[in-house]
Amino acid sequence: MCKFVCNICGAWNSSKTPQLDREAVSCVQCKSSVRYRSIVHLLTSELFGRSMTLLEVPTIKQVRGLGLTDWWGYDGVLSDRFTYTNTFYEREPRMDILHPGPEHTGQYDFIISSEVFEHVHPPVEEAFANVVRLLKPNGFFILTVPYVAGEEVTVEHYPSLNDYKIVEIEGEFILVNRTKDGSIETFRDLKFHGGPGNTLELRLFGERDLERKLLTAGFREVSILKDNCAQFGVQWHEPWSRPIIARKEQFSFPGLLVWELARQVESLQKTYAEQCQGSQPQTIEPGAPSLGTLDSLRKHKELVLRYDKLAQDFSTLRTQVSMASHSRWLALGRMLGIGPRFDDQG
Numbered sequence: 001m002c003k004f005v006c007n008i009c010g011a012w013n014s015s016k017t018p019q020l021d022r023e024a025v026s027c028v029q030c031k032s033s034v035r036y037r038s039i040v041h042l043l044t045s046e047l048f049g050r051s052m053t054l055l056e057v058p059t060i061k062q063v064r065g066l067g068l069t070d071w072w073g074y075d076g077v078l079s080d081r082f083t084y085t086n087t088f089y090e091r092e093p094r095m096d097i098l099h100p101g102p103e104h105t106g107q108y109d110f111i112i113s114s115e116v117f118e119h120v121h122p123p124v125e126e127a128f129a130n131v132v133r134l135l136k137p138n139g140f141f142i143l144t145v146p147y148v149a150g151e152e153v154t155v156e157h158y159p160s161l162n163d164y165k166i167v168e169i170e171g172e173f174i175l176v177n178r179t180k181d182g183s184i185e186t187f188r189d190l191k192f193h194g195g196p197g198n199t200l201e202l203r204l205f206g207e208r209d210l211e212r213k214l215l216t217a218g219f220r221e222v223s224i225l226k227d228n229c230a231q232f233g234v235q236w237h238e239p240w241s242r243p244i245i246a247r248k249e250q251f252s253f254p255g256l257l258v259w260e261l262a263r264q265v266e267s268l269q270k271t272y273a274e275q276c277q278g279s280q281p282q283t284i285e286p287g288a289p290s291l292g293t294l295d296s297l298r299k300h301k302e303l304v305l306r307y308d309k310l311a312q313d314f315s316t317l318r319t320q321v322s323m324a325s326h327s328r329w330l331a332l333g334r335m336l337g338i339g340p341r342f343d344d345q346g
Contacts, residue, residue: 004233007040007053008032008074013233020235027233030073034235035144038225038243039114040074041234042142046110046251051229057081060253066104066134068097068113082109097127104134109251111135114144119199122161128217138249141219149239151206154213158187158202166190166200173197210244219246 002015011029025031044052047063054077067075067086075086087095095104097113098121111131120127131141158164164177173196175187191201207224214222225243228235236242 002230002233002235004231005053006030006032007037007044007051007232007234008077010053010055019237020233022236022238022241032073032233034233035114035243036071036073037232038234038236039071039112039142039144041229041232042225042243042245043110043112046140046142046245046247051232051234053232054078054081063109063253064107064136066095066108066111068095068111068116070112071114097130100130100134106134106136108135109139110142111139112142114142115146115193117143118145118201118203118205119193120202122156122159122202124203125213125217128213132218132248135248138247138251140248140251141214141246143214143244143246144241145205145210146201146241147205147207147210149207152208153206154209155204155206156202157191157204160185161202166197168197175200207240214244214246219248221247223247 002018002020003013005012006027006029009027009030009032011027013027015026020026020034022034024033026033027037040054041051044050044054044057048057054074057077059081061083063082065078065082065084067078067084069088070078070086075084078084079086085093087093089096097116111134113131117124117127135141158175158177160179161177162180164175166173166175168174172188173190173192175190177185177187179185193199193201211222211224223245225236225245
């Protein structure tokens with residue numbers, strides 16, 4: 001028996017199956033899968049230091065996010081909570097990660113891409129480098145792609161792909177490609193995601209090679225989700241194709257946001273606990289994540305207050321020193337070579 005609360009919609013779920021499949025629908029309300037709940041788990045953990053449901057997430061419009069063909073089941077909630085835009089390759093709002101406009105450079109705190117980069121036109125390394133370029137200095141990237149656990153090599157199905165079309169002949173899909181040197185090549189037995197003729201798989205990543213590509217692109221740290229979060233239905237029973245988080249630097253909120261965040265998280269936690277009263281299983285405590293988050297935010301607030309106090313004291317002392325250094329009595333003392341000396345340049 002598997003019981004969990006969905007971290008996307010807040011619905012309680014109970015399954016007779018002890019193991020949840022990566023792609024199968026396992027939430028009765030929002031139809032989310034383990035993969036989608038894992039993305040929310042990583043996102044909230046990175047932003048707030050603790051996994052929580054989207055219902056508990058405070059509204060922080062100063063945080064900017066970008067989705068690359070993200071899932072409809074949570075993009076609306078993310079748009080409500082953050083300044084977040086879900087983009088698409090083939091329709092508005094458009095985003096071609098191989099050719100993003102300069103207006104996107106350094107604009108995003110987080111970018112989410114789920115099952116997209118196995119379809120990106122080669123070289124995929126350019127796409128990863130563009131993700132780094134779009135992120136702020138402390139931004140992060142949440143990524144899911146099919147990959148083989150422990151494998152050192154990424155298999156490019158069409159290594160010379162350049163100008164190509166997919167044609168259907170007598171019910172069979174065939175890829176016809178004109179290489180850069182002008183020669184023509186054809187491929188059969190194509191692998192599509194989403195059904196025949198839909199989205200062509202261009203590569204199958206090797207886990208180790210994928211990590212190398214991300215680090216070479218400019219990320220400082222790459223982590224693969226290893227631990228489960230059973231209370232939110234985040235359970236992985238296979239080592240392959242687990243979600244990845246790649247960081248330019250560790251994410252942190254600007255100090256000025258901490259006061260508002262602490263107030264909002266406390267209020268949301270209280271509201272969420274009230275909503276769950278009467279239907280909450282004894283084995284799961286959905287309120288606990290926000291309590292831990294609130295504690296960390298309060299500690300952050302104390303540090304900000306301490307820093308502000310020190311900065312204020314320093315400013316006051318510096319003003320006093322500057323005023324004293326212009327005293328006529330001290331000027332006379334300097335001429336006579338007696339009394340204290342002040343350096344008002346520092």
